[in-house]
Amino acid sequence: MPQSLATRAPAKINLTLHVLGRRADGYHALESLVVFAGTGDDLRLTPGPSLALEVSGPTAPLAGSDADNLVMKAARLLAERVQGLKVGTFHLTKRLPVAAGIGGGSSDAAAALRLLARLNGLPLSHPAVREAARLTGADVPVCLEPSARMMRGAGEDVGPGLNLPRLFAVLVNARVPVETPAVFKALGLQPGQKLSGTEHFAPEASSLDTLLALLKQTRNDLELPARKVQPVIGEALGLMRETDGCRLARMSGSGATVFGLYDDCEAAAKAGRHILRVRPDWWVKATSLR
Numbered sequence: 001m002p003q004s005l006a007t008r009a010p011a012k013i014n015l016t017l018h019v020l021g022r023r024a025d026g027y028h029a030l031e032s033l034v035v036f037a038g039t040g041d042d043l044r045l046t047p048g049p050s051l052a053l054e055v056s057g058p059t060a061p062l063a064g065s066d067a068d069n070l071v072m073k074a075a076r077l078l079a080e081r082v083q084g085l086k087v088g089t090f091h092l093t094k095r096l097p098v099a100a101g102i103g104g105g106s107s108d109a110a111a112a113l114r115l116l117a118r119l120n121g122l123p124l125s126h127p128a129v130r131e132a133a134r135l136t137g138a139d140v141p142v143c144l145e146p147s148a149r150m151m152r153g154a155g156e157d158v159g160p161g162l163n164l165p166r167l168f169a170v171l172v173n174a175r176v177p178v179e180t181p182a183v184f185k186a187l188g189l190q191p192g193q194k195l196s197g198t199e200h201f202a203p204e205a206s207s208l209d210t211l212l213a214l215l216k217q218t219r220n221d222l223e224l225p226a227r228k229v230q231p232v233i234g235e236a237l238g239l240m241r242e243t244d245g246c247r248l249a250r251m252s253g254s255g256a257t258v259f260g261l262y263d264d265c266e267a268a269a270k271a272g273r274h275i276l277r278v279r280p281d282w283w284v285k286a287t288s289l290r
Contacts, residue, residue, distance in 0.1 A: 002047040002088070005118055009111035010040035010146050011096055011171065012103030012139060013259055013289055014252045016218040019187065021194030027154040028184060031200045033218070035164065035289040036146040037171065041094050041108055043071070045115040048088040051075050057094035062177075063105075070109035074136040078116055081128035086119050097283050099177030101226075101253030103139045110143035139253075148290060150203055165208045167289040168268040172240060172275055173257040174232040174282050183254040186225035195221060212247050212261065219250075226255035233258060239278060243271035259289075 013035050020029040041057070053072050055063050063069060071090050079085045090112060096104035110133060116122075117129050124130075124144055133140040138155030150159035189195065200218060205211035227233045233256050240249040240260040245267040249260045262268040265288065272286035 004044050004046045005115045006042065006044040007111045007114055008040050009043050009104075009107040009143075011037040011287075012107055012143055012146070012253075013037055013169070013171070014101070014220065015215060015250070015289075016200065017220040017222055017253065018197060018200050018218065019189070019195050019221040022189040022191050023154070024191050026191055028187075028189065029153060030151065030155070032151045033148070033200070033203050034142050034151050035148045035167065037102075037169070037285075037289055038287045039095070039171070039285050041092060041096055041104060041111075043093075043108060043111040043115065044091040045112070045119065046089045046091065047086060047119060051079065051087045052089040053092065054089065055092045055094055057092070059097060060092075060094045062098040063092065063094045070105040070136055070140070071112040074109035074112045074132055074140065075116060077132035077135050078113060078128060081131060082120065082122070085116065087116070088119070090115075097173045097175060097177075097257065099179055100173050100257045101178065101251065101255045102171065102173075102257045103143055103253065106137050106139035107143045107146070109133070109136045109140050110146070113140075113144060148203075162203050164203070164205060164290070165211055167208070167211075168262045168265050169287055169289050170240065170243075170260045170262070170268050170272045170275065171252075171257055171285045171287060172236045172259070172282060174236055174279070176230055176232055176256055178226060178230050178233075178254060178256040180254040182229050183222050183226045186228050187222065188225075197221070208263070215248055215261075220252075222254050223251040226251060230256050232256065236282070239275050240271070243274055246271060
């Protein structure tokens, strides 16, 4: 029996998301400080003669079929670029909500590329791995090596890893999917149009207080249009801000997941329990971010 390989596909959190404008090619130019959560999906690869995917877990029914699942898309793109690529069957345990602004599908795809790279002795810096990540989706390159870093452009410009202090957080999703194209449509930028706003800070901070002070000078430019598309985002943010010890509450990505930052894990866990009591039907997870 071939030895399986396994990895975690952590949730991606956009601590910031500045939209600089819309490029002539139609894509939006972004600047975002990205971190990764201690919670996520799990992916295992059992070597075999052909590519296949099995999905289980709480949110498996929403993960899509083989044809549109990003794990298979990434794997096929890499197989097209590496002759004789060793492949196999992926086993995805899906826990994260989908279409939620936390890169669940993108992180799954990046995890698939990591496992295939490991199986084939390829470095993650291999041009074929990088190209497969870029072609799979805008958030996949930043998820390939999941640690705090800046993401720019339409996702293709990924900066080096950053040494940020650990953040204690609560993630909340009302279990209502929000499609990214609808949010950008609500933003309403035309090709060539730019957005004005304060410049993004240099993402270096040695302490939690320093980082939080810097984060308060930033924003998520997609929050307002996302709230127009799905008003429950505003309710989630309001509940988060009412919890004891919430230092900052903001939406991640294009929504609908929001996060709150706290001084320690106990405060985050207490806030998570409070939100679950108020909205027991929501997805709520206390975690840490790095």
